[in-house]
Amino acid sequence: MHRPNRVSVEVQDLHREFETKHKKVTALDGISLQVGEGEIFGVLGPNGAGKTTMIRILSTLLLPSSGQAKVMGYDVAKEPEKVRPLISMASGAERAGYDYITARGNLWFFSQLYGIKSDEAQRRINELSKQIGLEDNLDKKFYALSTGFRQRATIIRAFVNDPKVVFLDEPTIGLDVMTALRIREFLVNQAKEHGRTILLATHNMAEVDAICNRVAIIDKGKILACDTPLALKKSLGAPALVMEISPPPAADNLALLSKVEGVKGYTSSIDEERSISRVQVVVESDDTAQMVLDTTRKSGLTVLSSWRQQTSLEEVFVALVGRGFREREHES
Amino acid sequence: MNLRANLWLKTAYARAWVRTMSMYGEPLWVIVTVGFPLFSMMGMSLLYSSAGATARIGFAILGGIMLSFWGNVLWSMASQFNWDKQAGLFEIYITSPAPISAILVGMSLGGILGTAPSAVMVAVVGWFVFHPPINPAWPTAIATFVITLASLYALGMTLSSLYLVYGREAESFNEALQEPVQLLSGVYFPVYSPVIPLAVQAVASVIPLTIGMDALRRTLFLNNPADVNLVYTELLVLGIMAAILLVVSSKSLKALEERGRRVGSIAVRMR
Numbered sequence: 001m002h003r004p005n006r007v008s009v010e011v012q013d014l015h016r017e018f019e020t021k022h023k024k025v026t027a028l029d030g031i032s033l034q035v036g037e038g039e040i041f042g043v044l045g046p047n048g049a050g051k052t053t054m055i056r057i058l059s060t061l062l063l064p065s066s067g068q069a070k071v072m073g074y075d076v077a078k079e080p081e082k083v084r085p086l087i088s089m090a091s092g093a094e095r096a097g098y099d100y101i102t103a104r105g106n107l108w109f110f111s112q113l114y115g116i117k118s119d120e121a122q123r124r125i126n127e128l129s130k131q132i133g134l135e136d137n138l139d140k141k142f143y144a145l146s147t148g149f150r151q152r153a154t155i156i157r158a159f160v161n162d163p164k165v166v167f168l169d170e171p172t173i174g175l176d177v178m179t180a181l182r183i184r185e186f187l188v189n190q191a192k193e194h195g196r197t198i199l200l201a202t203h204n205m206a207e208v209d210a211i212c213n214r215v216a217i218i219d220k221g222k223i224l225a226c227d228t229p230l231a232l233k234k235s236l237g238a239p240a241l242v243m244e245i246s247p248p249p250a251a252d253n254l255a256l257l258s259k260v261e262g263v264k265g266y267t268s269s270i271d272e273e274r275s276i277s278r279v280q281v282v283v284e285s286d287d288t289a290q291m292v293l294d295t296t297r298k299s300g301l302t303v304l305s306s307w308r309q310q311t312s313l314e315e316v317f318v319a320l321v322g323r324g325f326r327e328r329e330h331e332s
Numbered sequence: 333m334n335l336r337a338n339l340w341l342k343t344a345y346a347r348a349w350v351r352t353m354s355m356y357g358e359p360l361w362v363i364v365t366v367g368f369p370l371f372s373m374m375g376m377s378l379l380y381s382s383a384g385a386t387a388r389i390g391f392a393i394l395g396g397i398m399l400s401f402w403g404n405v406l407w408s409m410a411s412q413f414n415w416d417k418q419a420g421l422f423e424i425y426i427t428s429p430a431p432i433s434a435i436l437v438g439m440s441l442g443g444i445l446g447t448a449p450s451a452v453m454v455a456v457v458g459w460f461v462f463h464p465p466i467n468p469a470w471p472t473a474i475a476t477f478v479i480t481l482a483s484l485y486a487l488g489m490t491l492s493s494l495y496l497v498y499g500r501e502a503e504s505f506n507e508a509l510q511e512p513v514q515l516l517s518g519v520y521f522p523v524y525s526p527v528i529p530l531a532v533q534a535v536a537s538v539i540p541l542t543i544g545m546d547a548l549r550r551t552l553f554l555n556n557p558a559d560v561n562l563v564y565t566e567l568l569v570l571g572i573m574a575a576i577l578l579v580v581s582s583k584s585l586k587a588l589e590e591r592g593r594r595v596g597s598i599a600v601r602m603r
Binding site: 018056059060061062063081084085087088089091094096098099100101105106108109110112113114115116141157161 | 338342343347349358420423424428429430598
């Protein structure tokens with residue numbers, strides 16, 4: 001396992017189960033990881049993989065069933081009062097605030113939960129707002145802000161207390177490209193300039209690829225791989241093969257692909273407008289790609305076109321799990 | 333100042349500010365909150381007046397005033413806390429170093445500031461329209477008012493702590509309690525009277541407001557030597573109640589936060 005010089009977050013064999021009336025659900029199944037100071041660490045996985053549960057444990061909202069998690073050297077289960085002044089947490093789905101108070105008023109209120117002096121809080125609010133592009137909307141009532149500006153306010157809230165470690169759960173979900181880009185730039189700046197550790201849980205692979213120093217790919221509560229995005233992509237070897245097949249085949253007809261030697265996994269999506277199926281196959285080598293094409297054609301399916309695609313984290317996930325994010329979410 | 337005390341005060345002040353500003357940001361809310369308690373007070377006062385019990389009109393006015401505070405300190409604190417939970421603010425509170433007790437005090441203080449105009453309106457209108465006979469002992473009355481609010485605050489904090497673990501169940505429990513408690517606490521009529529069975533009086537005495545209301549009536553309107561002695565006893569009981577309830581509520585907040593973290597209910601929202 002990669003060991004950062006100065007560790008901000010340390011998780012050791014973390015388990016978390018939830019008991020419902022009918023069954024026991026395992027959300028985390030023996031997670032271990034270390035995140036270094038000033039690192040942007042991505043936790044990538046489909047919905048239900050255990051990302052939010054991990055964030056909630058690390059941010060002291062939830063107790064682990066077993067195992068240990070430490071933030072800045074303090075045990076989150078036993079010493080929450082020592083962890084809380086050093087962290088903050090924000091979720092993209094929340095955008096919480098008081099509607100009849102201005103964005104500035106809301107941010108000031110949240111800063112007071114950390115005992116920050118009012119003039120210092122105002123200075124930070126102004127500075128962070130300039131960095132993220134909220135300064136012209138700071139004095140608008142919270143209900144009057146657009147989704148993008150509310151989310152910018154939520155992100156500022158997570159940084160207004162000058163935290164050492166920030167936990168972000170899908171911070172750019174549902175945002176337009178430009179707003180998401182602005183938030184990503186802001187996060188990179190906060191990690192680089194201020195040495196903050198950012199743990200980013202997301203299922204947005206492009207986001208992880210763009211800003212994370214390292215990433216843990218998580219599925220069904222387990223870490224499948226953990227490295228830099230580049231190293232993970234390089235580990236696949238050959239670029240993926242993409243085929244456009246018409247008419248879209250039944251799911252069973254594609255199962256033959258996994259029997260071809262050297263195929264690490266595949267994922268498919270249907271383009272209903274063009275009535276085609278786009279199948280993305282993660283292959284070990286160029287020879288495997290050729291074999292996949294031959295096998296597909298021999299099975300009677302019509303391959304309209306095919307090409308090789310630059311490896312992304314999606315292919316890494318497919319190679320690790322055998323299926324894509326969407327298929328995984330439908331399975332669970 | 334001690335860091336912990338500083339954080340507590342800043343949190344309470346900020347939460348009170350948010351509550352007050354949010355309330356006054358809604359014009360309809362101001363009209364409803366300031367205006368509506370007047371109707372109940374007028375109704376009860378007219379009832380006493382038409383029954384010839386003019387000496388008791390003051391009871392109705394006092395009831396109208398106290399109802400605003402009582403509603404805010406006890407019920408609104410719990411329902412606001414639940415609103416915060418459903419709005420996703422709970423997670424922010426819990427993951428911050430801010431003490432929950434300070435947040436709840438802030439909510440109450442904000443609520444009191446928000447409903448103070450209503451109480452003033454009830455007092456002024458009641459006074460000018462009905463001229464109730466009063467015979468106040470102000471220092472005792474103020475002490476009674478403060479101690480009553482302190483015990484109500486502690487009771488409200490205990491009710492609020494339920495939301496750390498429960499959602500709709502706590503809300504239903506809270507709602508189910510409101511009307512019976514309002515009746516039993518005798519906001520508009522004296523509970524300690526011969527027409528009320530002793531058993532009912534005993535049960536009603538568990539509610540701090542019942543004792544508080546009785547003590548306030550005695551200090552503001554009756555103020556006989558016998559009443560003064562009884563008021564001191566009531567103040568002592570209220571003080572003990574406040575102390576016990578503050579300890580219970582503080583322990584219950586801690587225990588239920590721990591349970592909420594264990595069962596995972598803190599971040600669960602149920603609409």
